[in-house]
Amino acid sequence: MRLSGKVVVVTGGGSGIGRALVLQLLGKGAQVAAVDINEKALQETMALAQGSKQLSTHVANIAEQEAVEALPAEVVVRHGVVDALINNAGIIQPFVRLQDLGYEAIERVMRVNFYGTLYMTKAFLPHLLARPEAHIVNISSMGGFLPVPGQSLYGASKAAVKLLTEGLYAELLGTSVRVTVVFPGAVATGIAAHSGVEVASAGRRPAIQPLAPEEAARRILAGVERDRFRVLVGPDARLMDLLYRLAPAWATRFIRRQMGALLER
Known part of the structure; x- marks a missing residue:
């Protein structure tokens, strides 16, 4: 889907990849909520966008169903329609083994990462299906297909x-809505701080340096414009x-060796 002229909703738009997505979408001629x-953080994003009239900001906790269900009407009042949804917001857990992870932390991660994505998708899907072409982009993670100890x-x-x-991709085949799942590796977003998680340095430089959020956003939007699965x-x-x-099994042991210092703190 070409993004110029489209109305795109981006969660987590106040920082990291989300902010980079917002600014690059505006640069492509899209309107952004x-x-x-x-x-x-949203005010800072607006300042970086130089107060663009193409941008609206919406303060909401995506983990709260009622708050999410109010969002489509807000966006439609401001922009008229919704053409795309990028579910980017997410948090990590404390770097501990599952046996040491409290239920409060467990529920918080699931509410934000999974239920937040689910609530946003269900709230906006009727609007997207009404458009001649539309797109849903859900940000998963490299940790979504590869087990990472300390982040289980x-x-x-x-x-x-x-x-x-x-599953949504399969269900929406034959409709006007395309679906993309994204698996970022390491990106320099400050997600630990935003999640309220302290991460001690392992004392060595990582083998692969994290991508800048701007580069991650560029690759995500390139995939969207190509309708990548x-x-x-x-x-x-x-x-x-x-x-x-x-x-x-070998890949899992490899990641365990990389994460060992964090687990043994």
């Missing part, structure tokens, strides 16, 4: 997003996708 729980619950939430999106973002995501398909 940026959604985030953090009002100050996060991975489960993103694996749920993966299968939800793939799945988009792997970053060399680590592409490499581990291949290795996990060829030798899943």
